[in-house]
Amino acid sequence: MKPILHKLDSSLVEKLIDDTLSSYDPQSTNIELMDHAAIDELRDIAARAVGRPLYYWKAFLFVATETTMETVSSDASDGWHIDGSTTDAGHGVDCFNTWIPLYVSGASTGLAVIPREKNVELYACLGDARLPLGIYTRERAPEVLQQLQADSADFVFIRHATGDSVAALRGDLYVETIDAPVVGDAAIFYQNDIHRGFHEDGVRIQLSIKFTDSPLTSASRATHAKLKELSKHGRLEGVLVRELLKISKQMLGS
Ligand SMILES: O=C(O)CCC(=O)C(=O)O
Ligand SMILES: [Fe+2]
Numbered sequence: 001m002k003p004i005l006h007k008l009d010s011s012l013v014e015k016l017i018d019d020t021l022s023s024y025d026p027q028s029t030n031i032e033l034m035d036h037a038a039i040d041e042l043r044d045i046a047a048r049a050v051g052r053p054l055y056y057w058k059a060f061l062f063v064a065t066e067t068t069m070e071t072v073s074s075d076a077s078d079g080w081h082i083d084g085s086t087t088d089a090g091h092g093v094d095c096f097n098t099w100i101p102l103y104v105s106g107a108s109t110g111l112a113v114i115p116r117e118k119n120v121e122l123y124a125c126l127g128d129a130r131l132p133l134g135i136y137t138r139e140r141a142p143e144v145l146q147q148l149q150a151d152s153a154d155f156v157f158i159r160h161a162t163g164d165s166v167a168a169l170r171g172d173l174y175v176e177t178i179d180a181p182v183v184g185d186a187a188i189f190y191q192n193d194i195h196r197g198f199h200e201d202g203v204r205i206q207l208s209i210k211f212t213d214s215p216l217t218s219a220s221r222a223t224h225a226k227l228k229e230l231s232k233h234g235r236l237e238g239v240l241v242r243e244l245l246k247i248s249k250q251m252l253g254s
Helices: 010-023 037-050 120-126 142-147 218-226 235-253
Strands: 004-007 055-064 095-104 109-114 134-137 155-159 164-168 176-179 185-190 194-199 204-212
Touching: 004 037, 010 037, 010 095, 010 235, 037 055, 037 095, 037 185, 037 204, 055 235, 095 109, 095 235, 109 185, 120 155, 120 164, 204 235
Parallel strands: none
Antiparallel strands: 004 185, 055 204, 095 185, 095 204, 109 176, 109 194, 134 155, 155 164
């Protein structure tokens, strides 16, 4: 599917902000939104958009700034990635992201997706969409491209488990970009489509919620609960997120 840009009602965004504020724990990028009414509403919107019943899986809240994005955008893939692998959600389960900026300042921020419908040949060559995918860009990993005798390509994609690989020029890929989103925008896309968040200046508070197309077993939920990871910023981030989300709410209400 192509990423679908959906405009959320401001009342739903306000509810999402309230839910986020009540569940937010700055010690973790995971946020538990399971039993919130706004999530059910959002799930129904996403389900209509993808044409399948969907079930809440998990959510992340993070702050995109120049510094927090440094590590992702300086790796070999320049930030391009797929989110999950079969082992995460269980075999045969498809997972969709709803990408929802809850506060945005700064001009160059957003999301780019390489959707499979528009890049049929690429994905056909890469085989099983749910297996981990290595992505190397000429800009960040010229030596890898050289070793693979693909120096003139812009990207090399490798499914390491199967050895399937593709070298591609940027101009041959169809990239859908959501640039300078505003609060209220939501992008819905397949999590195993290659994508990348980008960010230059200012702050973007980003809520990403994942829905699966079949209910997950309690075992896979439990594994996820154990994987709580520390966010980079802790208490200061907590204060910042709360203040900025309050500003977003005021702006929605005015
Ligand atoms: O918003 C970003 O910068 C990255 C988002 C992303 O990769 C995701 O939601 O899966
Ligand atoms: Fe992602």
